[in-house]
Amino acid sequence: MIELPQSFKNKMESMLGGEYPAFLNDYQKPYYRGIRLNTLKCGERTLKASLPFSLEPTPFSPVSYYIPQDAQKVGSLPMHHAGAFYSQEPSAASAVTALNPVPGDRVLDLCAAPGGKSTQIAALLQGSGLLWSNEIVRSRANVLLSNLERTGVRNAVVSSCHPEALCSGLAGYFDKVLVDAPCSGEGMFRRDEQALQDWSQEHVEACAVRQLAILRSAAHALKENGVLVYSTCTFSPEENEEVVSAFLKERGDFALTDCGVPFGRPAFLPQARRVFPMDGGEGHFVAVMRRISGSSAYPAPYLPKKPSMMEMAEDLYRQVFKMELSSPVEQVGESFLILPRELPYLKGLGVIRAGVLLGEAKKNRMEPAHALFMSAKPQELNSVIDLPHDSEQIAAFLRGEEMESDPRCHGFTGVAVDGVLTGFGKCSGGRLKNRYPKGLRNH
Structure with a gap:
């Protein structure tokens, strides 16, 4: 049984009125569990066939599903390693559904870690346009990067930068900006004991001050007619409707629009949406605003320098892929990156990674990166081994073990599970030397 603070219960009772008993009753039940299909790497039929539990659709996204309460070790499943799905509380998909990114959009996810909403945006972009994912806390930004790599995202920039500096540097650049703001987390009480312990009315009020400051910064990054979505996973009006109202009062050039979702x-602002546990999710607030003013600012394009070892990079790419390398490449130290096609000026914006890591220079050779294979399709590779999701071979591969391979496979070889790439190794003489990263392996 969850013991809720009395002041929180009083607030919820005044908000919900006659529905308050139903809310309290729901809070004594298990929290909702869910996953979201990653359409960059997998289709629904393939995913459903690979899972040891059933999926039920949620109302929050066409590719979001409820999973059973007793589903075990979801993160160790081969299809999770392959990036075919992302574990996500169902109503957390609601903000990106309201944002509605389409291929070709430039989208900024300003408070992006651990990456649930960024990976959802990336799947909707389908490799076209640009996703910029920012997280001010560097350790959390590294988790964000890992999740974008696992889900095969090619057209993203990951940064760790203060929102004000980032949005000033990228003023007028984005079609859509998502502010999934740090909040008091009232919607997470059932699944996060720490959120419950940290809660106080003072914390709520401090969050509201920070949220408004982030929104002020975010506004600069949008172009004319650009869309700004503000979301939280809390119930407090102080952090939701009141923050949006204060922002709109300051910025008369932004208009609240209907979320357009069922x-x-x-x-309490009728164009915005709320989700309570009675609505099938843990708790979310979403508001959609449009910029109706022009923006005279616009960042310069980024012009990467051609790497000194470009031939080596191209040779490695030919070893792995059937096609030639056609995207711009940049060298950062010993690392080689395949960049998204159109980038704004990157300097001074805390960029950790732009595009996909191709590989690392090692003395007189270059080693391919795990991320390169995660962003690929099996049919693009010169050499690939495809294993069934329930085979002992894929279980051994995910433990980091060396394994037998088809003698016809040679050199750097992708390893797929049910047609979805999950890593690589190096084949020689009917054996595959495993290159699955140690930090990702099952034990």
Whole structure:
């Protein structure tokens, strides 16, 4: 049984009125569990066939599903390693559904870690346009990067930068900006004991101050007619409707628009939406705003320098892929990156990674990166081994073990599970030397 603070219960009772008993009753039940299909790497039929449990659709996204309460070790499943799905509380998909990214959009996810919403945006972009994912806390930004790599995202920039500096540097650049703001986490009480322990009315009020400051920064990054989505996983009006109202009062050039989604219920600002546990999710607030003013600022394009060892990079690419390397490449130290086609000026914006890591220079050779294979399709590779999801071979591969391979496979070889790439090794003489990263292996 969850013991809720009395002041929180009083607030919820005044918000919900006659629905308050149903809310309390839901809070004594297990929290909702879910996953979201990653359409960059997999189709629904393939995913469903690979999982040891059933999926039920949620109202929050066409590719979001409820999973059973007793589903075990979801993160160790081969299809999770392959990036075919992302574990995500169902209503957390609601903000990106309201944002509605389409291929070709430039999208900024300003408070992006651990990456659930960024990976959802990337799948909707389908490799076209640009995703910029930012996280101010560097350790959390590294987790964000790992999740974008696992889910095969090619057209992303990951940064760790203060929102004000980032949005000033990228003023007027983005079609869409998501602010999934740090909040008091009231919607997470059932699944996060720490959020419950940390809660206080003072914390709520401190969050509201920070949230408004982030929104002020985010506004600069949008072009004319650009869309700004503000979301939280909390119930407090102070952090939701009141933050949005304060922002709109300051910025008369932004207009609140209807979320255009059927899930949840109207918020106290009727164009915005709220999700309570009674609506099938843990708790979310989403508001959509449009910039109606022009923006005179615009960042310069990024012009990468051609690497001194470009021939070596191209040779490695030919070893792995059937096609030639056609995207721009940049060298950062010993690392080689395949960049997205169009980038704004990157300097001074805390960029950790732009595009996909191709490989690392080692003396007189170059080793391919795990991320290179995760962003590929099996049919693009010169050499690939495809293993069934329930085979002992894929289990051994994910433990980091050396394994037998088809004698016809040679050199750097992708390893797929049910047609979805999950890593690589190096084949020689009917054996595959495993290159699955040690930090990702099952034990």
